[in-house]
Amino acid sequence: MRKPWWKILTVILxxxxxxxxxxxxxxxxxxxxxxxxxxxxxxxxxxxMITLLTVSIVNSVKYLSxxxxxxxxxxxxxxxxxxxxxxxxxxxxxxxxxxxxxDPWPNDPKLNAVAIGMLIYLAYMVLRSSMPDPQKRARIxxxxxxxxxxxxxxxxxxxxRMVASLHPGNGGNPGLKPAETTTxxxxxxxxxxxxxxxxxxxxxxxxxxxAKLEENQNNNINE
Amino acid sequence: xxxxxxxxxxxxxxxxxxRKKYALNGMLLYVVSTAYICYTSFKLRANDIEPIxxxxxxxxxxxxxxxxxxxxxxxxxxxxxxxxxxxxxxxxAVILSKIIFNFVVxxxxxxLGLLVYCLFMGGPVQDxxxxxLSILLASIGFATTLSLVSGIxxxxxxxxxxxxxxxxxxxxxxxxxxxxxxxxxxxxLDPSNSADEILILVALxxxxxxLSVILYPYLWRS
Numbered sequence: 001m002r003k004p005w006w007k008i009l010t011v012i013l014x015x016x017x018x019x020x021x022x023x024x025x026x027x028x029x030x031x032x033x034x035x036x037x038x039x040x041x042x043x044x045x046x047x048x049m050i051t052l053l054t055v056s057i058v059n060s061v062k063y064l065s066x067x068x069x070x071x072x073x074x075x076x077x078x079x080x081x082x083x084x085x086x087x088x089x090x091x092x093x094x095x096x097x098x099x100x101x102x103d104p105w106p107n108d109p110k111l112n113a114v115a116i117g118m119l120i121y122l123a124y125m126v127l128r129s130s131m132p133d134p135q136k137r138a139r140i141x142x143x144x145x146x147x148x149x150x151x152x153x154x155x156x157x158x159x160x161r162m163v164a165s166l167h168p169g170n171g172g173n174p175g176l177k178p179a180e181t182t183t184x185x186x187x188x189x190x191x192x193x194x195x196x197x198x199x200x201x202x203x204x205x206x207x208x209x210x211a212k213l214e215e216n217q218n219n220n221i222n223e
Numbered sequence: 224x225x226x227x228x229x230x231x232x233x234x235x236x237x238x239x240x241x242r243k244k245y246a247l248n249g250m251l252l253y254v255v256s257t258a259y260i261c262y263t264s265f266k267l268r269a270n271d272i273e274p275i276x277x278x279x280x281x282x283x284x285x286x287x288x289x290x291x292x293x294x295x296x297x298x299x300x301x302x303x304x305x306x307x308x309x310x311x312x313x314x315x316a317v318i319l320s321k322i323i324f325n326f327v328v329x330x331x332x333x334x335l336g337l338l339v340y341c342l343f344m345g346g347p348v349q350d351x352x353x354x355x356l357s358i359l360l361a362s363i364g365f366a367t368t369l370s371l372v373s374g375i376x377x378x379x380x381x382x383x384x385x386x387x388x389x390x391x392x393x394x395x396x397x398x399x400x401x402x403x404x405x406x407x408x409x410x411x412l413d414p415s416n417s418a419d420e421i422l423i424l425v426a427l428x429x430x431x432x433x434l435s436v437i438l439y440p441y442l443w444r445s
Binding site for chain 2: 116119123139146147148155
């Protein structure tokens with residue numbers, strides 16, 4: 001991942017998403033109208049968030065099995081970026097909901113589930129900040145991270161499917177329903193998922209480099 | 224070997240509890256006072272309470288009681304005692320014994336709480352066996368989820384504040400399923416309506432229980 005090709009790819013895909021997303025053809029549907037373009041910005045945030053969270057969990061498990069603090073750094077930084085993606089997903093969803101459902105935050109099981117999910121990961125950050133010792137902080141927060149993920153997944157993937165929801169595509173994968181999306185949407189939607197996820201990885205990798213530099217500097221001062 | 228260790232640890236927990244009688248009496252008083260607050264603020268004013276409000280209030284009272292009761296399960300184990308246990312038994316035995324002990328405590332508290340609550344607020348339940356089953360399932364769910372969280376909170380500083388912050392979001396999925404099942408029992412709906420929820424709840428309990436046993440050894444080493 002040190003080579004720059006994927007960063008160039010991210011920029012190209014993002015430019016494509018934004019330009020084609022706002023100017024390209026979209027199918028005319030009642031109520032949705034032009035707001036269907038939000039598909040490229042709202043739904044993709046959740047794909048990005050789940051991917052980043054999965055990377056975070058994998059690193060927490062790696063930390064527990066190997067005990068290398070570098071994995072703990074990765075887990076916490078990916079978690080932070082995932083929270084940012086989640087908040088952006090909520091904001092873009094509120095804008096969309098405001099114009100299609102007439103309410104920025106209606107009583108919908110998926111909205112409630114994701115609000116609780118955000119609470120879980122904010123609690124993870126509070127837990128981390130409560131312990132000064134790095135090894136202890138790493139181990140305990142990794143345990144909580146893995147434990148919370150096991151509750152978070154049923155919360156957002158299983159429970160909302162059992163009740164009626166305002167969101168489309170209930171009873172299947174709500175993001176990828178080929179019957180309800182047309183080719184015009186899909187040629188932007190799939191690249192957009194890749195673009196936003198790569199952007200999240202990029203942001204996180206910069207933050208990790210920054211954290212490592214900071215740590216090195218502190219060590220030098222100590223010596 | 225594992226079963227013998229678990230048995231001994233549970234006996235130890237019960238003996239300690241029986242000697243001090245602090246948790247049970249304290250928690251009982253807590254349940255009684257919250258039920259009384261509900262009585263003065265709802266029943267006395269309106270003299271009539273909707274079943275859905277009755278149900279939600281009951282589970283909120285039980286949720287807070289369970290979090291308070293379970294949060295002391297690891298906080299009471301002082302560092303010296305945990306170190307002593309470390310030389311004697313396996314980590315799996317410790318967490319399993321805690322889960323079983325907490326399950327019994329929460330079950331006793333919710334049943335006694337239900338009696339007090341019904342005394343003050345009336346009992347608009349139409350399907351009692353189903354409601355009691357939901358209490359049993361809730362006790363299992365709360366005990367499995369909150370035992371490990373209590374262990375995490377006890378390791379961190381300022382654990383009194385961390386326990387609710389860490390446990391609320393984790394326990395909410397279980398609470399939502401329980402609310403659904405007990406509401407169906409309140410309305411006297413056919414048990415088949417709750418079958419899906421019960422299945423998911425049991426699956427969630429199993430996942431969380433297995434994860435607790437896998438994860439606790441890492442927590443215990445620190």
